[in-house]
Amino acid sequence: GAGVSQTPSNKVTEKGKYVELRCDPISGHTALYWYRQSLGQGPEFLIYFQGTGAADDSGLPNDRFFAVRPEGSVSTLKIQRTERGDSAVYLCASSPGNEYEQYFGPGTRLTVT
């Protein structure tokens, strides 16, 4: 079946602009996660959804970052007033429940110029 998909695969934006990154989880997966991976580092947790609600957003670095999952499927990560330090690969993962194996998408590479 289809895996986790993320769009766009690459996004280049200017400093100060607003961006949206989309994640389509595996059908039927109730848990969805966002991670951020900087060059040469492992992914770092940002936020976790169980259904429509954000169960843990402790990894969001500041209030410029926000994520939604209005219907419990697709999720959008939103970044306001982007900064060059936001440049990274943003990974999305989904799982059948919150204690099951996570399946990762290919990521969105965000570059802020």
Next chain:
Amino acid sequence: KQEVTQIPAALSVPEGENLVLNCSFTDSAIYNLQWFRQDPGKGLTSLLLIQSSQREQTSGRLNASLDKSSGRSTLYIAASQPGDSATYLCAVRRVQGAQKLVFGQGTRLTINP
């Protein structure tokens, strides 16, 4: 705070050799540990998942061991092949708040033909 460390950061070996990648974590109260593979510009592919009650897991030429008390895991790759070249990441899931994964920084493996 859980910290995960992977040594070495990079490893280059000739084809056919057996090799071991190391992962250590500071808090032994983990729910499970997962090894991933990441190819350049790609997402993460899960290789092996070891529950906290298990000592090892095997899949083909891969064997992962877990010693919770000492905070260590190893990934053993037998008869390495050029196609094994990738970055290998380990990640742990805490017992409490078991949703998010805490990753090491990865080991970049190169298998030379």
